[in-house]
Amino acid sequence: VMTQTPLSLSVTPGQPASISCKSSESLLNSDGKTYLYWYLQRPGQSPQLLIYDVYRRFSGVPDRFSGSGSGTDFTLQISRVEAEDVGVYFCMQSFRLKKFGQGTKVEIK
């Protein structure tokens, strides 16, 4: 089970934001990698990959997005929120098939 907190977040543009994702089991694989991902689903769009392997930014993702964590506890941080960051953020593990968190809705104040 993947548990995200908070479920919603209202942020002033230019301010930071942080989303937590906790797994019910360690996501550290026997190959030494941790298969934890973050996706953003903008309104009316399909989810898009932001972060893979806990902290690696996917191609084209701005460096204001960063991921951290290990084992069972993970965090997505946005250093300075912009208007285009509005949407629902999901964490996902692919350690054991694939499971998503419930999502965190981010809106602009």
Add this chain to the structure above:
Amino acid sequence: QLQLSGPGLVRPSQTLSLTCAISGDSVSSNTAAWNWIRQSPSRGLEWLGRTYYRSKWYNDFAESVKSRISIKSDTSNNQFSLQLNSVTPDDTAVYYCARDVGAPYIALDYWGQGTLVTVSS
């Protein structure tokens, strides 16, 4: 690119069938896998299963749909399909197809546009 197609309305107890056409990659790639995911208000994002080719075809399925799901590849048309049998209104969702890529492995790096399937009589 992944282009989804299929009916938007399915009757209860019937079979839901969707196809995802691939461009820019190959369904029989030795470094990719091809997934089906759905999203509904009650279930959130739910991974359903995937197919991939590593000298032969393999499938993985979510436990929640394992008894009702089939995912097949069509190499002639470079596409893959989802069949979900004995559907109920609880299967109403937006369905997505998406790719895993290998070397290095990245799950669900690209998604299709999503299609709403409603199960109703």
